Amino acid sequence: MTISRQSPAKLNNGKRPPGRPRSENARQAILRSTLKLLRKTGFEQLSIEAIAANAGVGKATVYRWWPSKGALVVDAFALSTEDELHFPDSGSVYRDMAFQMNRFLGVLRSPRGCIVRAILGAGQSDRELLEEFRKRLLRPRRQEAYETLRRGIERGELPRNLDLDLVLDTLYGAMYMRFLIRHDELSEDYVSAVCRMVLQGAAHQASSQRHGGAKTNGNAVRRHNAKVL
Amino acid sequence: MTISRQSPAKLNNGKRPPGRPRSENARQAILRSTLKLLRKTGFEQLSIEAIAANAGVGKATVYRWWPSKGALVVDAFALSTEDELHFPDSGSVYRDMAFQMNRFLGVLRSPRGCIVRAILGAGQSDRELLEEFRKRLLRPRRQEAYETLRRGIERGELPRNLDLDLVLDTLYGAMYMRFLIRHDELSEDYVSAVCRMVLQGAAHQASSQRHGGAKTNGNAVRRHNAKVL
Amino acid sequence: MTISRQSPAKLNNGKRPPGRPRSENARQAILRSTLKLLRKTGFEQLSIEAIAANAGVGKATVYRWWPSKGALVVDAFALSTEDELHFPDSGSVYRDMAFQMNRFLGVLRSPRGCIVRAILGAGQSDRELLEEFRKRLLRPRRQEAYETLRRGIERGELPRNLDLDLVLDTLYGAMYMRFLIRHDELSEDYVSAVCRMVLQGAAHQASSQRHGGAKTNGNAVRRHNAKVL
Amino acid sequence: MTISRQSPAKLNNGKRPPGRPRSENARQAILRSTLKLLRKTGFEQLSIEAIAANAGVGKATVYRWWPSKGALVVDAFALSTEDELHFPDSGSVYRDMAFQMNRFLGVLRSPRGCIVRAILGAGQSDRELLEEFRKRLLRPRRQEAYETLRRGIERGELPRNLDLDLVLDTLYGAMYMRFLIRHDELSEDYVSAVCRMVLQGAAHQASSQRHGGAKTNGNAVRRHNAKVL
DNA sequence: AGATAAGCGAGACGGTACGTCCCGTCTTCTG
DNA sequence: CAGAAGACGGGACGTACCGTCTCGCTTATCT
Numbered sequence A, B, C, D: 001m002t003i004s005r006q007s008p009a010k011l012n013n014g015k016r017p018p019g020r021p022r023s024e025n026a027r028q029a030i031l032r033s034t035l036k037l038l039r040k041t042g043f044e045q046l047s048i049e050a051i052a053a054n055a056g057v058g059k060a061t062v063y064r065w066w067p068s069k070g071a072l073v074v075d076a077f078a079l080s081t082e083d084e085l086h087f088p089d090s091g092s093v094y095r096d097m098a099f100q101m102n103r104f105l106g107v108l109r110s111p112r113g114c115i116v117r118a119i120l121g122a123g124q125s126d127r128e129l130l131e132e133f134r135k136r137l138l139r140p141r142r143q144e145a146y147e148t149l150r151r152g153i154e155r156g157e158l159p160r161n162l163d164l165d166l167v168l169d170t171l172y173g174a175m176y177m178r179f180l181i182r183h184d185e186l187s188e189d190y191v192s193a194v195c196r197m198v199l200q201g202a203a204h205q206a207s208s209q210r211h212g213g214a215k216t217n218g219n220a221v222r223r224h225n226a227k228v229l
Numbered sequence E: 001a002g003a004t005a006a007g008c009g010a011g012a013c014g015g016t017a018c019g020t021c022c023c024g025t026c027t028t029c030t031g
Numbered sequence F: 001c002a003g004a005a006g007a008c009g010g011g012a013c014g015t016a017c018c019g020t021c022t023c024g025c026t027t028a029t030c031t
Helices: A024-045 A048-055 A059-065 A069-080 A093-109 A113-123 A127-155 A164-181 A188-203 A218-227 B024-045 B048-055 B059-065 B069-079 B093-109 B113-123 B127-154 B164-181 B188-204 B218-225 C024-045 C048-055 C059-065 C069-080 C093-109 C113-123 C127-155 C164-181 C188-204 C218-227 D024-045 D048-055 D059-065 D069-080 D093-109 D113-123 D127-154 D164-181 D188-204 D218-225
Strands: none
Touching: A024 A048, A024 A059, A024 A069, A024 A113, A048 A059, A048 A069, A069 A113, A069 A127, A093 A113, A093 A127, A093 A164, A093 A188, A113 A127, A113 A164, A113 B113, A113 B164, A127 A164, A127 B164, A164 A188, A164 B113, A164 B127, A164 B164, A164 B188, A188 B164, A188 B188, B024 B048, B024 B059, B024 B069, B024 B113, B048 B059, B048 B069, B069 B113, B069 B127, B093 B113, B093 B127, B093 B164, B093 B188, B113 B127, B113 B164, B127 B164, B164 B188, C024 C048, C024 C059, C024 C069, C024 C113, C048 C059, C048 C069, C069 C113, C069 C127, C093 C113, C093 C127, C093 C164, C093 C188, C113 C127, C113 C164, C113 D113, C113 D164, C127 C164, C127 D164, C164 C188, C164 D113, C164 D127, C164 D164, C164 D188, C188 D164, C188 D188, D024 D048, D024 D059, D024 D069, D024 D113, D048 D059, D048 D069, D069 D113, D069 D127, D093 D113, D093 D127, D093 D164, D093 D188, D113 D127, D113 D164, D127 D164, D164 D188
8 A cells, every 4th residue: 555646546446547648667666766865865955856857757756646755755655664664463562662763763863764753844834744644654654552461451461441542642642752753762672661660651651541530449440450561 | 042043143252243144034934834734734745945934934944944844844843942941849759750740741743743753753863863863852841850850869659779760761751662663652640650650660779879779778769669659 | 631640441451440439429529529628728829639539539539530739720711611702703893802802801700710810820930830831821712812812904904914812822821910910900991992902003103023033023013994883 | 038037137237136047048948959850840849848959948938938838939939030130221112021921931931931830820819929929020020010111101102190000911911821821823923913912902092090980081092103123 | 250550648757947046245325 | 335126146936738558348359
């Protein structure tokens, strides 16, 4: 899946649409050039003009399939990060989360990190771009994260009625904050410590329903305390 | 204090420099137009050309005093920010932190929120701008936050050897994440729940030295459990 | 006759070639759309893209049969032109010429006039197009005009050795000039006055051989003076 | 005078307008490049992009002062033809007209001829361009031509009440026709013969008031007959 | 009847130039 | 000498068409 505009093909009950089909060569050349130039010049200096020229492609071909520079960058980034951010199932919430967070950390500290920075930076003044980021990058991982936490709940490591988004935003928020504001080191130790602390807090937490719904269930907390780490 | 260039006056051992002095009218008109247009169009669309035109000022006058659009925006934001983000001392870490975080939430949800967004967005591709943000907005609050947490430690609500930055980045990271990625509601309830959970985790945490120093001290955790909320 | 490329049929000694034959519907739709859009937007704004879209035809179908926009326009104009520009034989050079010139005037002032304008305009930078215009529109009339003038010479209204092209270019040049430069009204009165004046001049003219050959023959002039108008 | 947009200076009661004044260097470089490229590539292929590049000037500087390619071309051409098409005063209408028409012929047959062709060609689908041509090139000469003919009338070579435009359009129309339609040679002899014939006709003409108003005054004609050539 | 062949619509392709916007610099006159 | 005004060289924008191409489909003739 990609965020680029869909070829009409898919909309036409599986039949090929009329007209010359989209060029796979052009698509890949564009995405490749985007990643290449993005690393070289950064998001701000990156111009569609340069991408098209570098890919040996008409500017119109870029605009035909991607509505904006941002969408193109998100698409290129997502394709380059496809399958390295999945969650394992080790039988321990802490191990599963810490593992994935460290993989994510690896991406953020690699050259691709500056692409994430670019997307979120530009996304602050481009709602569509940010939505693309969420749709392509955030939500798919989030679905897996839900499963990971639910497994922990089943195992009794975490209390029932836990607000999963609360936990996940706290975990990843701690990473994003150091990544985006750059006021302190974003290290493996930091990530592990965040994970440990937040899961500890989640395990002892009772009032975990969305936005402070049913506030307590104090017993549950104590029951799970010992297991979480 | 401002990050705009200094009028030559200051460089000349206190004596007024020769020539016409800098126009205070122009300075304020520029800052006012910046805030106005920033709210209307966002940082990306904001052009120096438009600011100058709106302020009835020559473009060169803007360039004479501010090195970049970002510097101008930070300067303008500082103008509009009062001392409303201080920490109280209520005798409870949770109450103190929750209070300040809710005040901060108020700023983020006010029209000024979009300026924070603009600064952090543009800061992703402008190191100086981001450093300006940290120096003028982040660090002063952080100093106060340290004090608040230390008081909690003194009172026994939190363990000694707690990594204060870890706690604070986790608390505020959860806010920044929803603020910047906008995938979910950033509400008072959310902020309170984050605060509760993280402080709970911090209280039960032993391995709190910077970057995973001494890993345990399990007793400390249990001792403080009851008090933290 | 048309300047569009010929269907291969004609080249194959009368036998139909294999393959699907050229679509007469498409051909007419294209020519109709060309005339329609030409009147609406003028030659410069006219795009093959628009013609094809308006005719409900693929662009390639246009390019298959016409080598250029100009050729298409001349072809379309020929479609719309009937045999309404012939010369009468009334026994008077003035009456014959004035009649035909006024018929021509009628065409120029009708909606078809703008097509003539378009052809001559585009012809200034397209030699083939201009040659097409001369071959299909100018020369056939010119032949008839020669006959008309010769009859006048036979009748003694005009001198022998008259440079017929000189006279005709002067007559029609006066029309074309106001038609193309549009600096003054191109009216029936104007056309009649031009015709009267030029024929008056031609009648009194002796040095009429091509490009100023034998310069005089003054007697001839005076002899025909009274009759010409 | 030029057809380019006027610097606001002229509109401000002679006072200099505020702001940086228009660059004379840029203006001349643009006009020079226009003429140069026009000769090399023709009007159709001529692009503003290329003119700006060749002149070492920003595209916006061209658009700031000339509304269209055509206006720029007319301006450049007019400046290059400033002072060579004036009418002499030799005491003979024929000599004066024939002289100027031959000078005009010289321009049309020089490399600049293709510029005239380009202007009139493009003017067929660009009313403003054609108006520029009339304003800058046609009318100034026409004013002088009126004077030339009036002197002839004063001298008795031509009848009073002569429709001057009728005569001039017939004279120049004959030139323009061969120049634009290119069906026959446009030579000095041709021009002279046209001039002779038309003036002969004008001299014998009585019904010369605009658009065939008062139709006769037959005596006048004969009286001037002998003198005209 | 099937093979072969060309025309057809649709529309994507690599390009070129468009006319606009804004950049950051400059050049002028005014206060 | 700061400021307003605004022209300057430059560069990217997103659009419109160019003329070519690749599809699947249709319509014919020729086995």
